[in-house]
Amino acid sequence: GQQLNQSPQSMFIQEGEDVSMNCTSSSIFNTWLWYKQDPGEGPVLLIALYKAGELTSNGRLTAQFGITRKDSFLNISASIPSDVGIYFCAGYNNDMRFGAGTRLTVKP
Amino acid sequence: DGGITQSPKYLFRKEGQNVTLSCEQNLNHDAMYWYRQDPGQGLRLIYYSQIVNDFQKGDIAEGYSVSREKKESFPLTVTSAQKNPTAFYLCASTPGQGWYGYTFGSGTRLTVV
Numbered sequence: 001g002q003q004l005n006q007s008p009q010s011m012f013i014q015e016g017e018d019v020s021m022n023c024t025s026s027s028i029f030n031t032w033l034w035y036k037q038d039p040g041e042g043p044v045l046l047i048a049l050y051k052a053g054e055l056t057s058n059g060r061l062t063a064q065f066g067i068t069r070k071d072s073f074l075n076i077s078a079s080i081p082s083d084v085g086i087y088f089c090a091g092y093n094n095d096m097r098f099g100a101g102t103r104l105t106v107k108p
Numbered sequence: 109d110g111g112i113t114q115s116p117k118y119l120f121r122k123e124g125q126n127v128t129l130s131c132e133q134n135l136n137h138d139a140m141y142w143y144r145q146d147p148g149q150g151l152r153l154i155y156y157s158q159i160v161n162d163f164q165k166g167d168i169a170e171g172y173s174v175s176r177e178k179k180e181s182f183p184l185t186v187t188s189a190q191k192n193p194t195a196f197y198l199c200a201s202t203p204g205q206g207w208y209g210y211t212f213g214s215g216t217r218l219t220v221v
Contacts, residue, residue, distance in 0.1 A: 042212030
Protein backbone atom coordinates (compact mmCIF):
# COMPACT_ATOMS: atom_id res chain seq x y z
CA GLY A 1 0.00 0.00 0.00
CA GLN A 2 0.92 3.65 -0.07
CA GLN A 3 3.68 4.47 2.40
CA LEU A 4 3.85 7.59 4.53
CA ASN A 5 7.26 8.62 5.83
CA GLN A 6 6.97 10.56 9.06
CA SER A 7 9.87 12.33 10.73
CA PRO A 8 11.38 12.64 13.16
CA GLN A 9 10.66 9.34 14.89
CA SER A 10 11.08 10.94 18.29
CA MET A 11 11.74 14.33 19.82
CA PHE A 12 12.90 15.38 23.26
CA ILE A 13 12.26 19.07 23.92
CA GLN A 14 12.12 21.55 26.75
CA GLU A 15 8.81 23.02 27.83
CA GLY A 16 8.15 26.24 25.94
CA GLU A 17 9.99 25.21 22.77
CA ASP A 18 8.33 24.99 19.37
CA VAL A 19 8.03 21.64 17.59
CA SER A 20 7.93 20.75 13.90
CA MET A 21 7.24 17.39 12.31
CA ASN A 22 6.42 16.33 8.79
CA CYS A 23 5.05 13.57 6.66
CA THR A 24 5.87 12.74 3.05
CA SER A 25 4.54 10.31 0.52
CA SER A 26 5.36 9.14 -2.98
CA SER A 27 1.64 9.35 -3.76
CA ILE A 28 -0.81 12.22 -3.86
CA PHE A 29 -3.47 12.45 -1.16
CA ASN A 30 -6.73 14.41 -1.31
CA THR A 31 -6.93 14.79 2.47
CA TRP A 32 -4.23 15.03 5.11
CA LEU A 33 -4.99 14.52 8.80
CA TRP A 34 -3.05 14.73 12.04
CA TYR A 35 -3.86 12.69 15.16
CA LYS A 36 -2.47 12.59 18.69
CA GLN A 37 -2.31 9.44 20.79
CA ASP A 38 -1.89 9.57 24.54
CA PRO A 39 -0.27 6.53 26.19
CA GLY A 40 -2.65 3.56 26.30
CA GLU A 41 -5.41 5.38 24.45
CA GLY A 42 -6.72 5.66 20.92
CA PRO A 43 -5.66 8.47 18.56
CA VAL A 44 -7.68 11.68 18.57
CA LEU A 45 -8.09 13.84 15.49
CA LEU A 46 -6.31 17.20 15.79
CA ILE A 47 -6.54 18.77 12.34
CA ALA A 48 -7.89 17.80 8.92
CA LEU A 49 -6.69 19.48 5.70
CA TYR A 50 -8.59 19.34 2.43
CA LYS A 51 -6.89 21.63 -0.06
CA ALA A 52 -3.33 21.92 -1.36
CA GLY A 53 -1.59 24.87 0.30
CA GLU A 54 -4.15 25.02 3.11
CA LEU A 55 -2.87 26.21 6.47
CA THR A 56 -5.09 25.40 9.46
CA SER A 57 -4.67 26.14 13.16
CA ASN A 58 -6.13 24.55 16.26
CA GLY A 59 -4.92 26.48 19.30
CA ARG A 60 -1.14 26.13 19.47
CA LEU A 61 -1.17 23.61 16.62
CA THR A 62 -0.76 24.59 12.98
CA ALA A 63 -0.77 22.17 10.06
CA GLN A 64 -0.21 22.65 6.35
CA PHE A 65 -1.25 20.65 3.30
CA GLY A 66 1.73 20.68 0.96
CA ILE A 67 1.43 22.25 -2.47
CA THR A 68 2.48 19.01 -4.18
CA ARG A 69 -0.21 17.13 -2.19
CA LYS A 70 2.50 14.66 -1.24
CA ASP A 71 3.39 16.11 2.13
CA SER A 72 2.09 17.78 5.26
CA PHE A 73 3.59 19.55 8.26
CA LEU A 74 2.54 19.99 11.87
CA ASN A 75 3.90 22.67 14.16
CA ILE A 76 3.29 23.00 17.90
CA SER A 77 4.15 26.31 19.47
CA ALA A 78 5.18 26.90 23.09
CA SER A 79 5.03 23.23 24.09
CA ILE A 80 3.62 22.20 27.46
CA PRO A 81 3.94 18.88 29.35
CA SER A 82 0.51 17.65 28.23
CA ASP A 83 1.71 17.74 24.60
CA VAL A 84 3.50 14.46 25.34
CA GLY A 85 2.33 11.61 23.16
CA ILE A 86 2.59 10.14 19.68
CA TYR A 87 1.56 12.27 16.73
CA PHE A 88 0.40 10.47 13.59
CA CYS A 89 -0.06 11.84 10.13
CA ALA A 90 -2.59 10.21 7.84
CA GLY A 91 -3.39 10.57 4.18
CA TYR A 92 -6.79 9.76 2.74
CA ASN A 93 -7.94 8.98 -0.79
CA ASN A 94 -10.31 6.03 -0.73
CA ASP A 95 -8.69 4.61 2.36
CA MET A 96 -6.67 5.97 5.26
CA ARG A 97 -2.89 5.49 5.44
CA PHE A 98 -0.96 6.30 8.61
CA GLY A 99 2.61 7.31 9.25
CA ALA A 100 4.64 5.49 11.91
CA GLY A 101 4.30 8.39 14.32
CA THR A 102 6.48 10.96 16.06
CA ARG A 103 6.93 10.34 19.79
CA LEU A 104 7.15 13.67 21.62
CA THR A 105 8.63 14.04 25.10
CA VAL A 106 8.44 17.42 26.84
CA LYS A 107 10.74 18.10 29.78
CA PRO A 108 9.39 20.58 32.34
CA ASP B 109 -22.44 11.02 25.07
CA GLY B 110 -21.71 9.41 21.72
CA GLY B 111 -18.58 7.41 21.35
CA ILE B 112 -16.89 4.15 20.53
CA THR B 113 -16.24 1.59 23.26
CA GLN B 114 -13.72 -1.20 23.19
CA SER B 115 -13.59 -3.98 25.74
CA PRO B 116 -11.78 -5.39 27.53
CA LYS B 117 -8.94 -2.91 28.00
CA TYR B 118 -6.45 -5.71 28.73
CA LEU B 119 -6.71 -9.31 27.56
CA PHE B 120 -4.46 -12.26 28.16
CA ARG B 121 -4.63 -15.32 25.94
CA LYS B 122 -2.97 -18.67 26.07
CA GLU B 123 -1.39 -19.92 22.90
CA GLY B 124 -3.84 -21.88 20.78
CA GLN B 125 -6.93 -20.05 22.03
CA ASN B 126 -9.26 -17.81 20.07
CA VAL B 127 -10.27 -14.52 21.67
CA THR B 128 -12.85 -11.93 20.69
CA LEU B 129 -12.40 -8.19 21.12
CA SER B 130 -15.53 -6.09 21.40
CA CYS B 131 -16.17 -2.77 19.61
CA GLU B 132 -19.45 -0.88 20.00
CA GLN B 133 -20.34 2.60 18.74
CA ASN B 134 -23.40 4.79 19.28
CA LEU B 135 -22.40 7.44 16.76
CA ASN B 136 -24.63 6.04 14.02
CA HIS B 137 -21.53 5.65 11.86
CA ASP B 138 -21.77 3.40 8.82
CA ALA B 139 -18.11 2.40 8.51
CA MET B 140 -16.03 0.60 11.13
CA TYR B 141 -12.40 -0.48 11.14
CA TRP B 142 -9.93 -2.62 13.07
CA TYR B 143 -6.27 -1.65 13.28
CA ARG B 144 -3.28 -3.29 14.86
CA GLN B 145 -0.56 -1.16 16.45
CA ASP B 146 2.94 -2.43 17.23
CA PRO B 147 5.70 -0.31 18.81
CA GLY B 148 7.42 1.96 16.31
CA GLN B 149 4.98 1.17 13.53
CA GLY B 150 2.01 2.92 12.11
CA LEU B 151 -1.50 1.58 12.29
CA ARG B 152 -2.08 -1.43 10.09
CA LEU B 153 -5.56 -2.22 8.82
CA ILE B 154 -6.93 -5.66 9.66
CA TYR B 155 -10.56 -5.52 8.48
CA TYR B 156 -13.15 -2.91 7.69
CA SER B 157 -16.90 -2.78 7.14
CA GLN B 158 -18.85 -0.08 5.34
CA ILE B 159 -22.33 -1.55 5.80
CA VAL B 160 -24.04 -4.19 7.90
CA ASN B 161 -23.42 -7.79 6.85
CA ASP B 162 -20.49 -6.81 4.66
CA PHE B 163 -16.78 -6.51 5.46
CA GLN B 164 -13.48 -6.46 3.61
CA LYS B 165 -9.96 -7.64 4.37
CA GLY B 166 -7.32 -5.06 5.09
CA ASP B 167 -3.56 -5.37 4.76
CA ILE B 168 -3.03 -7.95 7.53
CA ALA B 169 -6.25 -10.00 7.75
CA GLU B 170 -4.62 -13.44 8.07
CA GLY B 171 -5.40 -15.02 11.45
CA TYR B 172 -8.29 -12.66 12.18
CA SER B 173 -12.04 -12.76 11.58
CA VAL B 174 -14.88 -10.27 12.01
CA SER B 175 -18.65 -9.98 11.81
CA ARG B 176 -21.01 -7.04 11.29
CA GLU B 177 -24.49 -8.20 12.24
CA LYS B 178 -25.49 -4.83 13.68
CA LYS B 179 -24.55 -1.31 12.69
CA GLU B 180 -23.33 -0.58 16.21
CA SER B 181 -21.08 -3.61 16.65
CA PHE B 182 -17.94 -4.88 14.91
CA PRO B 183 -16.25 -7.62 16.98
CA LEU B 184 -12.79 -8.93 16.07
CA THR B 185 -11.74 -12.53 16.71
CA VAL B 186 -8.03 -13.25 16.97
CA THR B 187 -7.68 -16.89 16.05
CA SER B 188 -5.00 -19.40 16.93
CA ALA B 189 -3.78 -19.06 13.34
CA GLN B 190 -2.43 -15.57 14.11
CA LYS B 191 1.26 -16.24 14.75
CA ASN B 192 2.13 -13.08 16.63
CA PRO B 193 -1.06 -11.72 18.20
CA THR B 194 0.47 -9.69 21.04
CA ALA B 195 -0.33 -6.08 20.13
CA PHE B 196 -2.53 -3.07 20.80
CA TYR B 197 -5.80 -3.27 18.84
CA LEU B 198 -7.78 -0.19 17.88
CA CYS B 199 -11.30 0.04 16.58
CA ALA B 200 -12.45 3.10 14.65
CA SER B 201 -15.56 4.40 12.93
CA THR B 202 -16.52 7.12 10.49
CA PRO B 203 -19.84 8.38 9.09
CA GLY B 204 -19.11 6.91 5.70
CA GLN B 205 -16.42 8.96 4.11
CA GLY B 206 -13.01 8.88 5.72
CA TRP B 207 -12.10 12.43 4.93
CA TYR B 208 -13.95 13.47 8.09
CA GLY B 209 -11.35 11.54 10.03
CA TYR B 210 -11.88 8.49 12.19
CA THR B 211 -13.17 8.28 15.75
CA PHE B 212 -11.10 5.73 17.65
CA GLY B 213 -11.86 3.62 20.68
CA SER B 214 -9.43 3.50 23.60
CA GLY B 215 -7.94 0.21 22.47
CA THR B 216 -7.45 -3.34 23.74
CA ARG B 217 -4.01 -4.60 24.66
CA LEU B 218 -3.77 -8.32 23.91
CA THR B 219 -0.95 -10.36 25.39
CA VAL B 220 -0.28 -14.01 24.62
CA VAL B 221 1.03 -15.89 27.65
